[in-house]
Every structure is written in C-alpha cells, then in structure tokens.
Amino acid sequence: MKLILTTEVSGLGAPGDVVEVKDGYGRNYLVPRGFAIRWTRGAESQIASIKKARAAREIRDLGSAQEVAGRLGGLKVRLATRAGEAGRLFGSITTGDIAEAVKSAGGPQLDRRRIVIDNAIKSVGTHRVSVRLHPEVVANLDVEVVAG
Known part of the structure; x- marks a missing residue:
C-alpha cells in the first residue's frame, strides 16, 4: 500500500x-x-x-541543530507543579509542559513532538529527557521538577 x-x-x-x-x-x-x-x-x-x-x-541544517543542542545542554529547566507529601505528582509532566518550561527558561522554541520522555515523569526530582533536533542530532536535557 x-x-x-x-x-x-x-x-x-x-x-x-x-x-x-x-x-x-x-x-x-x-x-x-x-x-x-x-x-x-x-x-x-x-x-x-x-x-x-x-x-x-524544522531546524534548518545539521550545524544549527548542533548549536541548539549546545544551548539545551547548558540550560537549567525547572518545572513547578502540584505534588503530594511523598513527592508524587498529581498527574504527570507532558512534552508540552517541558516545551513551555524550556521556552520560559530562555531556551529555543521546541516542537513538543520532538521531545522524548523515556519513563513517565510522575515524581519530584531531576529527570532526563531527549530532544530529537535533527535525524543525526539528539540533545539530552535535565528537567528539575519541584513541588509548587
């Protein structure tokens, strides 16, 4: 087909x-x-x-994708959300939440469909997510989730 x-x-x-x-x-x-x-x-x-x-x-070429990956590597992304006493979140963090947090932290505008969350983010702490910027470039980003 x-x-x-x-x-x-x-x-x-x-x-x-x-x-x-x-x-x-x-x-x-x-x-x-x-x-x-x-x-x-x-x-x-x-x-x-x-x-x-x-x-x-889409990001234009390999060079600009590597530049954006470098910017994401040095970025401190912090997300405040509601959490219980044990640090468990009410709901989970989505790719859209992460894209907004990156933008508000001074990072580039990211397409939420390019963000990959390996394990669901349902607790307070630091979590690593991947961002597929280009077929050859994948940036890793640490997202700190805090109770707020």
Whole structure:
C-alpha cells in the first residue's frame, strides 16, 4: 500500500514522504490515526504543502541543530507543579509542559513532538529527557521538577 506520511513515524519517515507499507499496517494503524493518507495522483499535490509546513517548523541544517543542542545542554529547566507529601505528582509532566518550561527558561522554541520522555515523569526530582533536533542530532536535557 502506498501512503503519504502526514506526521513523523519512527523508523518509517518524515511528513511528506511517500512510503510503501503492508496493507494491514496502513489500513489499520497509519490511516485511522491520521499518521498518513492514501497516495493518489490528487494527493501528490499535498506533498509540497506538507513539506513546506515541515520546513518552517524544522531546524534548518545539521550545524544549527548542533548549536541548539549546545544551548539545551547548558540550560537549567525547572518545572513547578502540584505534588503530594511523598513527592508524587498529581498527574504527570507532558512534552508540552517541558516545551513551555524550556521556552520560559530562555531556551529555543521546541516542537513538543520532538521531545522524548523515556519513563513517565510522575515524581519530584531531576529527570532526563531527549530532544530529537535533527535525524543525526539528539540533545539530552535535565528537567528539575519541584513541588509548587
């Protein structure tokens, strides 16, 4: 099955890429969740607009991605949230919360979809998250969660 990706799918491609996948994977997973649309001659024209939108959001090249990674490495990100007496949070920290905290700490504007949280952040303390800035550049960021 031939599809056009509308969002980044790990191990498959980036928005605007035309990919060939098994019928079941495309029909039962990618298309219903909005990760891809069926490829047709008419949909081919949408590829340009998808790639243009991606280029506006994406960091331009490897050099600028490495520069942003350096800025993120030296950044102190602190997030204040509600927590119980034992340090357990009411809810959890999301990628959107982290993107806002980075921006308010003086860091660059990050797309929340580029932030990867390995283990759910549900307690007070320092947690490490990864930021995929470029296919070749991944920055690690320490986020300090405090009760507030």
